[in-house]
Amino acid sequence: MTQRVWTEVDDYISGLLIGADDALDNALAASDKAGLPQIAVSPTQGKLLHLIARVHGARKILEIGTLAGYSTIWLARALPRDGKLITLEYEPLHAEVATANIAAAGLADRVEVKVGAALDSLPAIAGEAPFDLFFIDADKVNNPRYVEWALDHSRPGSVIIVDNVVRSGQVVDATSTDPSVVGTRQLGSLLAKDPRVSATMVQTVGDKGYDGFALAVVEG
Ligand SMILES: C[S@@+](CC[C@H](N)C(=O)[O-])C[C@H]1O[C@@H](n2cnc3c(N)ncnc32)[C@H](O)[C@@H]1O
Numbered sequence: 001m002t003q004r005v006w007t008e009v010d011d012y013i014s015g016l017l018i019g020a021d022d023a024l025d026n027a028l029a030a031s032d033k034a035g036l037p038q039i040a041v042s043p044t045q046g047k048l049l050h051l052i053a054r055v056h057g058a059r060k061i062l063e064i065g066t067l068a069g070y071s072t073i074w075l076a077r078a079l080p081r082d083g084k085l086i087t088l089e090y091e092p093l094h095a096e097v098a099t100a101n102i103a104a105a106g107l108a109d110r111v112e113v114k115v116g117a118a119l120d121s122l123p124a125i126a127g128e129a130p131f132d133l134f135f136i137d138a139d140k141v142n143n144p145r146y147v148e149w150a151l152d153h154s155r156p157g158s159v160i161i162v163d164n165v166v167r168s169g170q171v172v173d174a175t176s177t178d179p180s181v182v183g184t185r186q187l188g189s190l191l192a193k194d195p196r197v198s199a200t201m202v203q204t205v206g207d208k209g210y211d212g213f214a215l216a217v218v219e220g
């Protein structure tokens with residue numbers, strides 16, 4: 001199997017089950033126009049996030065790593081009208097593009113974009129806890145700290161999803177000095193050892209290439 005086949009199959013699935021979507025398509029176009037990197041989740045991954053949030057009945061979501069708000073829109077659409085999503089973004093330009101995209105998607109009443117380094121923003125939103133669902137997709141080196149914070153600000157049954165945990169397969173390399181790989185392996189150890197959580201990691205292929213995500217549920 002090659003990248004060409006993975007992309008063709010993802011295109012087939014997107015065409016079949018997602019289709020054209022003005023808010024999401026315009027969000028990606030605005031992201032490209034502003035020169036933001038093309039590192040959002042794929043449409044099929046975005047819909048997976050949306051479906052998990054719906055199945056879970058999430059009312060309060062924390063996202064770390066907004067970019068242009070593509071995954072934010074998918075997740076926020078799963079919320080009830082009185083639900084809330086807080087998303088943390090380091091780059092002011094990314095936050096500006098995301099804020100416009102979220103407003104254009106009709107979700108400004110449910111979404112708050114906070115600008116700054118996530119570790120600096122987290123203490124200020126502790127009062128919003130517990131969150132029902134966390135989507136962590138920012139600087140991978142800090143993933144262990146983000147998940148620790150999530151565990152401390154969750155409830156039994158809260159869901160934690162961490163994106164990009166496969167690192168092109170480098171996650172198996174215990175000798176790696178790549179900070180993202182080291183952070184991901186520390187995250188894996190934390191998920192394995194912490195009795196507060198039960199987790200798995202799933203490898204994925206698609207139009208984003210070879211990757212994977214971690215899915216965890218907070219124990220009762
Ligand atoms: C992979 S992108 C997020 C993609 C987005 N979740 C989506 O799928 O549409 C990662 C984002 O995290 C942001 N970021 C990186 N380090 C951060 C930090 N320390 N705090 C908050 N955001 C950070 C980057 O600026 C970037 O916009």
Ligand SMILES: [Mg+2]
Nearest residue numbers: 041137163164
């Ligand atoms: Mg990602």
